[in-house]
Amino acid sequence: MLTTHPFDDDKLREECGVFAIYGTPDAAAHTALGLHALQHRGQEAAGIVAFDGTQFNAHRALGHVGETFAQPDVIGRLNGHAAIGHTRYATTGDTLLRNVQPLFADLAIGGFAIAHNGNLTNNQALRRRLVERGSLFQSTTDTEVVVHLIATALATAVVDRLIDALRQINGAYSFVGLMDDGIVGVRDPNGVRPLVLGRLGDAYVMASETCALDILGADFIRDVEPGEMVIVTRDGLTSRHPFPKASRRFCIFEHIYFARPDSIVEGTSVYDARKRIGAELAREAGVDADVIIPVPDSGVPAALGYANEAGIPFELGIIRNHYVGRTFIEPTDQIRHLGVKLKHNANRAHIEGKRVVLVDDSIVRGTTSTKIVEMVRAAGATEVHMRIASPPTTHSCFYGVDTPRREKLLASQMDIEAMTKFIGADSLAFVTIDGMYRAMGKPEGRNSRDPGFCDACFTGDYPIPLIDFTDGTSDDRVSVLAE
Ligand code: SF4
Numbered sequence: 001m002l003t004t005h006p007f008d009d010d011k012l013r014e015e016c017g018v019f020a021i022y023g024t025p026d027a028a029a030h031t032a033l034g035l036h037a038l039q040h041r042g043q044e045a046a047g048i049v050a051f052d053g054t055q056f057n058a059h060r061a062l063g064h065v066g067e068t069f070a071q072p073d074v075i076g077r078l079n080g081h082a083a084i085g086h087t088r089y090a091t092t093g094d095t096l097l098r099n100v101q102p103l104f105a106d107l108a109i110g111g112f113a114i115a116h117n118g119n120l121t122n123n124q125a126l127r128r129r130l131v132e133r134g135s136l137f138q139s140t141t142d143t144e145v146v147v148h149l150i151a152t153a154l155a156t157a158v159v160d161r162l163i164d165a166l167r168q169i170n171g172a173y174s175f176v177g178l179m180d181d182g183i184v185g186v187r188d189p190n191g192v193r194p195l196v197l198g199r200l201g202d203a204y205v206m207a208s209e210t211c212a213l214d215i216l217g218a219d220f221i222r223d224v225e226p227g228e229m230v231i232v233t234r235d236g237l238t239s240r241h242p243f244p245k246a247s248r249r250f251c252i253f254e255h256i257y258f259a260r261p262d263s264i265v266e267g268t269s270v271y272d273a274r275k276r277i278g279a280e281l282a283r284e285a286g287v288d289a290d291v292i293i294p295v296p297d298s299g300v301p302a303a304l305g306y307a308n309e310a311g312i313p314f315e316l317g318i319i320r321n322h323y324v325g326r327t328f329i330e331p332t333d334q335i336r337h338l339g340v341k342l343k344h345n346a347n348r349a350h351i352e353g354k355r356v357v358l359v360d361d362s363i364v365r366g367t368t369s370t371k372i373v374e375m376v377r378a379a380g381a382t383e384v385h386m387r388i389a390s391p392p393t394t395h396s397c398f399y400g401v402d403t404p405r406r407e408k409l410l411a412s413q414m415d416i417e418a419m420t421k422f423i424g425a426d427s428l429a430f431v432t433i434d435g436m437y438r439a440m441g442k443p444e445g446r447n448s449r450d451p452g453f454c455d456a457c458f459t460g461d462y463p464i465p466l467i468d469f470t471d472g473t474s475d476d477r478v479s480v481l482a483e
Contacts, residue, residue: 004243015193015258015400016101016117017041017087019212020176020286022232023203028078030083032069034205036201037066039282041117041208042089042258049113049178052081056111056178060100084178086115089402099141107151110180112158112164114150116143117208118173118193118400122467126168145169154290159184159231170401172251172454174224176206182233189246190463191226192255192399192454194265204232219483221265226250249463250463252453253401255440256390257298257361268440271301276365276439277389277431278305278359285429286310287357287385291350294316294373295360302389303359312357315350317373317379344372350378358425362390364403366410369423375385377424386425391433392416398466433458 009360017038021027028050035046046068047060048393057078061068065087069075086101102115120126123142126149131137135148149165150158158179166175170190177184185206187195198205200218212221216340224230227243250257252265261271278301292304292314307314322345341423356376363369373384392411396403406412408421420428442451456462 001002002087011099015041015119015402016115017208017212018084018117018119018174018176018195018206019083019086019208020082020115020178020206022082022183023204025081027083027203027347028069029075029081030200030203030205031083032065032075033089033215035065035069035085038087038208038210041258042087044086046086047100047102047115047420048083048085049084049102049104050078051111051178051180054111054367055270056104056180056327057104058104058113060097060102062100064099066290071255073413078201082114082178084115084176084183087182090357093275096139099139099144102139102176103139103147105143105147105151107158107161109156109158112147112150113178114143115176116141116146116173116365117175118171119398120145120169120171121398121464121469122170124468128445133275135466135475139297144173146175150175156311156322159229161239162186163240167243168446170452172210172464179297181269182231184229184231185224187224187226188464189227189243190249190454192249192251192464194250194259195224197221197224197230204237206230209259209265211260211263211404214262220264235286245277247450247463248278248451248452251401252436252440252455253390253457256436258401261301274301274361274389275305275308277436278302278307279309280439281359281387281431281436282306282309283427284432284435285387287387287427288355289319289383290354290358291315292357292359293351293376295358295368296344297319299360299389301356306357306387310357314361315347317347317350317356317376318358319347321345324446346375346379348379351376354381355383355385356381359389361388361432362393363388363410363419364393364425365408366419368421369425373410373424384424384428385424385427386420388428388430391430391436392419393457395457395460397457398462398469399454399456399464401457402475446475450474 019034021030031048045062046065049058101262102113104113120142126145130148150161153161153164155161173188174195175186176194198213198218205218229240231238240474255273261269263270294300394412396406437445
């Protein structure tokens with residue numbers, strides 16, 4: 001059965017991308033461009049809401065940003081000097097049009113649109129309470145819980161109602177909101193998900209990543225701080241810190257895989273961080289070889305770092321077909337196998353008769369690694385050594401990244417020896433947790449006084465309580481309820 005599924009099924013899937021702009025006459029067109037740069041964060045649906053001084057104008061649709069917003073009549077209807085946008089990968093709620101963001105609510109105190117990157121971990125508990133009190137939900141996305149909390153709050157200003165709502169939620173989030181007098185952006189107190197602030201002429205911009213500023217030629221000002229709320233109105237920008245201070249726990253997987261390599265995330269070049277991880281990997285788990293080959297595209301910077309450190313030639317020994325398109329086939333095991341062959345092909349001239357080191361960013365289920373190793377052997381490699389630029393992914397993410405249930409994660413079920421056999425490699429090694437932290441500029445590794453990152457998918461150390469999923473003590477319960 002054919003369905004539309006754009007992803008390599010063995011990758012962790014990105015969460016969502018958010019964008020907001022205030023102070024330009026064609027805010028929606030700017031937003032469409034920003035979302036286009038954030039397309040890698042979610043490919044299932046996209047939406048924009050703009051405000052023209054009188055009314056809110058919205059368009060939301062399933063599909064890629066380009067498919068939806070390249071149509072001039074669509075952008076032409078989205079008049080306004082302020083807009084917010086969202087590109088979605090569904091981490092909660094189904095892929096239904098009613099779940100596509102931004103969500104809009106006509107509140108007694110004015111209109112409010114909101115878009116969210118992340119996951120609330122007490123969504124179910126709050127939703128039950130709200131339904132008991134009479135709230136009628138239109139969607140199954142956790143973002144709507146925030147809308148209902150805002151609608152039922154007592155404060156008179158939308159921003160104060162938003163603060164009241166956010167004080168009741170747990171989870172990882174970057175929200176952007178659009179009001180009739182401005183835009184607002186806010187990060188959760190731990191700063192798990194990213195949000196940056198930029199300037200384009202007189203306009204202010206907020207976006208998940210700096211690549212969305214670059215596409216507009218906007219200047220990067222700074223990251224929105226963990227727990228900070230930034231409000232932009234005709235009077236300029238104000239900053240509030242409405243939550244108790246918490247330790248910074250930025251998602252380390254943004255550096256490893258999610259963010260675009262040309263983005264600067266939390267002051268660090270994603271590309272450079274990935275190269276440094278590759279260099280750590282070469283120091284920690286070097287092996288005699290003739291060629292270093294990345295698993296494209298996300299393994300490329302780490303493979304470059306590995307090759308430079310090891311002094312071994314780097315070659316594009318696997319070529320990725322970028323035109324596979326969005327038509328994918330129902331991911332049965334048989335079809336997953338076909339999917340990998342559709343996407344990657346061996347560059348035989350640089351493989352045959354060689355001892356190959358393959359570098360990839362992560363192993364999730366292990367299906368892609370298995371097929372890639374098989375493909376490289378079939379192309380004549382004499383040895384195939386797999387090196388992974390992240391520690392073993394042993395735990396599921398509950399903070400806005402779609403990971404499989406824990407028992408589907410290869411590294412939660414097998415030790416290195418068994419995994420090596422499973423993927424069919426001559427050897428397999430992962431960068432260590434400390435090696436990954438050193439690459440992030442923490443010479444003391446994870447045990448430095450302020451690790452600064454969430455690394456729960458490698459350690460099980462969840463920095464935000466998983467209220468919907470667990471009583472906070474049993475990790476087994478987490479894996480059961482994460483289905
Ligand atoms: Fe990121 Fe992993 Fe933490 Fe999820 S669990 S927020 S993917 S580091």
